[in-house]
């Protein structure tokens with residue numbers, strides 16, 4: 001992924017974006033095949049460490065600590081998620097309204 005400035009991200013998206021977030025675009029310039037997105041935002045969350053947590057509810061669990069999580073019992077995860085182009089949003093809204 002190549003990092004985008006907010007101006008580049010808004011130009012590719014075709015609308016306004018949250019300026020507090022980070023955006024990137026695929027290096028190969030190929031849009032997401034599900035959403036047609038060229039702009040991706042980062043989603044960050046933490047979950048129970050897969051290396052030391054033995055329960056079931058990983059979203060609010062905590063492991064006993066291991067070298068994988070730095071002995072915190074939690075691991076940080078992040079993933080790029082496609083942001084649908086602004087005009088696709090409008091088309092979907094128009095369709096929902098029956099226009």
Ligand SMILES: [Zn+2]
Nearest residue numbers: 049052066069
């Ligand atoms: Zn761990």
